[in-house]
Amino acid sequence: MKDMLRERNIDSDFVKSWMRSYALFQGIESGDRDIVIEKYASVVFDITDQSNIPDREQVRIMFHDLLSALYGSVPRKWLSATSKLLWCSFPDQIVIYDAFVERALVVLQCIEPSLANSPRIGVSPSIKSESDLGKVVKFYMNYQDMVKTIFSENQEQLTGLRETHREKYPHDIRIVDKLLWMIGNPNQHFH
Numbered sequence: 001m002k003d004m005l006r007e008r009n010i011d012s013d014f015v016k017s018w019m020r021s022y023a024l025f026q027g028i029e030s031g032d033r034d035i036v037i038e039k040y041a042s043v044v045f046d047i048t049d050q051s052n053i054p055d056r057e058q059v060r061i062m063f064h065d066l067l068s069a070l071y072g073s074v075p076r077k078w079l080s081a082t083s084k085l086l087w088c089s090f091p092d093q094i095v096i097y098d099a100f101v102e103r104a105l106v107v108l109q110c111i112e113p114s115l116a117n118s119p120r121i122g123v124s125p126s127i128k129s130e131s132d133l134g135k136v137v138k139f140y141m142n143y144q145d146m147v148k149t150i151f152s153e154n155q156e157q158l159t160g161l162r163e164t165h166r167e168k169y170p171h172d173i174r175i176v177d178k179l180l181w182m183i184g185n186p187n188q189h190f191h
Contacts, residue, residue, distance in 0.1 A: 002088050002091060005048075015037050036073045036074055043069045048062060056145075060137060063082055064137045066082050066085060067082045067137060068133055070082060071127065075127070077126070079097050079140060080096075082097075083144075091171045092172075095147045095148065098177070100181045102121065102123075102143065102184065105143065105147070105180065106121050106122070107183075108180075115146050115150075119142050121143065147180065
């Protein structure tokens, strides 16, 4: 997906397969999936061409615009899908939403001083109508701010791990995201 978007060549079948593999079509009928793909293909570059390296406000605008486009094609929450699709365009700037990470943040916000001043993360809002999209955008921005705070605070440890293991994952924010996912996943075993 990242390469396809970088080359600015949308392959609808590939996008559909990718979205299916990330379970972004759960509960969506086949015909509606095609509508979603058409909408995504028609708006993705208009939305992502706003910046090469988006700042927080540009992320907010892009998230809102893509969420609105997806919701307009098939009304549903689209929180996870919007973040994953934007991540493919900006893998170093976009935080992927996941419910397990959200659970970890709910707990960490109570014990981590750097997160305590952020608005309470709570539970991601439902979307009953288009007027609820702003609540989801606000929730996502708070969510991504918290993940980025944890990422920033742990740069030294990430650098140490990278030097020790001589490996570099191309998108450091995903390392923190994965650790939070493991913390928030009730089925994750720690050995």
